[in-house]
Amino acid sequence: MFEEAAAKAGVTFPQGFTAAGVKAGIKKSGNLDVAVIYTAKEAAVAGTFTQNAVAAAPVYASKRVVATGTAHAIAANAGCANACTGEQGDKDAAAMQSITAAALGCQPDDVIVASTGVIGVTLPMDKMEQGLKQAVSELSADGSENAGNAIITTDTYSKAGSTEFTLGGKNVRIGFIAKGSGMIQPNMATMLCFITTDAAIAQPLLQKALSEVVNVTFNMISVDGDMSTNDMVIVLANGAAGNAEITSEDADYATFKAKLLELCTGIAQRIAADGEGATKFLTVHVTGAKTYDDAKTIAFSVAKSPLVKTAFFGEDPNWGRVICAVGYAGVPMDPQTTVVKFGGLPVYAHGVGAECDEAALRDVMAAHDIVIDIDMGAGDEEATVWTCDFSYEYVKINGEYHT
DSSP: OOOOSTTTSSTTSSTTEEEEEEOOSOSTTOOOOEEEEEEEEEEEEEEEEOOOSSOOHHHHHHHHHHHHSEEEEEEEEEEEOOOSOHHHHHHHHHHHHHHHHHHHTSOGGGEEEEEEEETTOOOOHHHHHHHHHHHHHTOBTTOHHHHHHHTOSSOSSOEEEEEEEEETTEEEEEEEEEEOOSSOOOOOOOOEEEEEEOOOBOHHHHHHHHHHHHHHTGGGEESSSOOOSSOEEEEEEOOTTOOOOBOSSSHHHHHHHHHHHHHHHHHHHHHHHTOTTOOOEEEEEEEEESSHHHHHHHHHHHHTOHHHHHHHHTTOOOHHHHHHHHHTSSSOOOTTTOEEEETTEEEEETTEEOOOOHHHHHHHHHSSEEEEEEEOSSOSEEEEEEEEOOOHHHHHHHHSSOO
16 A cells, blocks of 8 residues: 655655654654654645643644644654643744744744653753754755654654555645554544645645544554544645646545545554554454444444453453453443454354364464454444554553653
8 A cells, every 4th residue: 555665655755845854852762853844835734633631732733723724834843742731832832833934934823733752841942943943954855754753752663655646637646654652542642643745625625534534544543542632633735736626525536535545544554553562453343233333432442441452462362351342332232143253253152152263263363463353233334443452561661651
């Protein structure tokens, strides 16, 4: 699905976009920690944000930018979330916008800002200012990789990729960088995703496509059930491809949305698979539900269960933990009509454990990618949630995060 070659990976693959990532000393590790993405050509902007009531200062600042409908840049940092930082946090988020805008020659409300890292700590603005100015000075068509590395925290790698297709006879590109490994259950975790495209599309339709895609991709993953204060997904569309602007929900809109969906599905799956300390990538597929909401509720109940997640880490085919999570999800269910399968092998049916080839089941549990199928036998609706296991390393990472 993704073009991973350096020339085709990330936010600088679409025409007209440059990026940079620099070391400003905000991360204790000394790694890259400030990123800027820029398009000189004004872009339509769309965004979805965390639903956590305790949202970070940059979330509010960026919501105001999205409300204007256009933007030129994204400025982001890792190492400090600028969340729960009061009036000073708001001032610092605004300063990020002003510093970046002054360096680029645009307006502060042209700049999306994002932060990720430790909550409750104010941004070191002397380092931030230096980092933003340096990033602007280093903007290039080859800067996406550094920008992607500058926004990661506990991720094992920076997620990046692109896709290319035709709209109205014009070649159109979409690229992205993303981070997310812990505190993940976005429900727009910490999750940041920046998407660029050279497609020409009216802002209301860009927002509609993004919101609908997010609901079935990023909002269907959970690493640990915790919703961050800082999540956001941003799309900039600068129209540099020269296609006729998409102004209605026509065939071009359907093509654009389908490509965005394909891209975001892959990103969401990568984030779930790269959960902190993860050793397994788990797909929870619920079918036979009365409603989509029922299917989604059941899938998340299983995906978020610490007992389910630890069982899969230990490669223990403990179907009892899965059916237990189905039972307490709050959705009416009939144990007699519910069937649970691990890797396609039935492990629970008709209210009891199912006869199963133990050697084949051991092979399923030893695999990295495992599908948990749950058929409720009650209707025609289905939902899929992506998650990972809980390992010793997850506890270690989060037990030591602040220090």
